[in-house]
Amino acid sequence: MDATTMLVAVLPPLGFFLMIFGIVYMHKRENLAMIEKGMNPKENRDRPAPYKNLKWGLLLIGAGAGLFLAYLLDNFMLPSNPGSHGHDGNEAIYFALIAIGGGLGLFGSYKMEKKWWEENKGKV
Numbered sequence: 426m427d428a429t430t431m432l433v434a435v436l437p438p439l440g441f442f443l444m445i446f447g448i449v450y451m452h453k454r455e456n457l458a459m460i461e462k463g464m465n466p467k468e469n470r471d472r473p474a475p476y477k478n479l480k481w482g483l484l485l486i487g488a489g490a491g492l493f494l495a496y497l498l499d500n501f502m503l504p505s506n507p508g509s510h511g512h513d514g515n516e517a518i519y520f521a522l523i524a525i526g527g528g529l530g531l532f533g534s535y536k537m538e539k540k541w542w543e544e545n546k547g548k549v
Contacts, residue, residue: 479534479537480531480534480538483530483531483533483534484527484530484531484534485527485530486526486530487525487526487527487528487529487530487531487533488523488526488527488530489526490526491522491523491524491525491526491527492519492522492523492526494522494526495518495519495521495522495523496519498515498518498522499515499518499519503515503518
């Protein structure tokens with residue numbers, strides 16, 4: 426077994442473990458800091474999330490619209506360019522338009538939440 430193979434076998438599990446450990450450690454430190462300041466870490470003292478379901482709905486609608494647009498472009502607008510293994514070479518447009526559609530959905534959700542937050546600043 427050469428050094429490269431050993432690194433490939435050891436580093437991903439080690440990195441995953443360190444990432445989980447870091448997330449848990451930082452969460453515990455945040456809770457301890459809140460307790461030291463007299464706050465209750467169990468309470469959600471951040472801004473309310475009145476449009477949480479709206480955010481997910483807009484994200485999925487945007488991703489679905491992006492996927493549908495990619496399908497239409499791939500099948501009706503873009504020329505078929507057969508490459509190796511029978512692919513037409515237009516796979517990247519699916520991923521790009523899913524990301525663009527999802528991003529537009531999240532941006533719309535942000536705008537709606539920002540407007541709601543500005544209207545209800547003193548009430549919450």
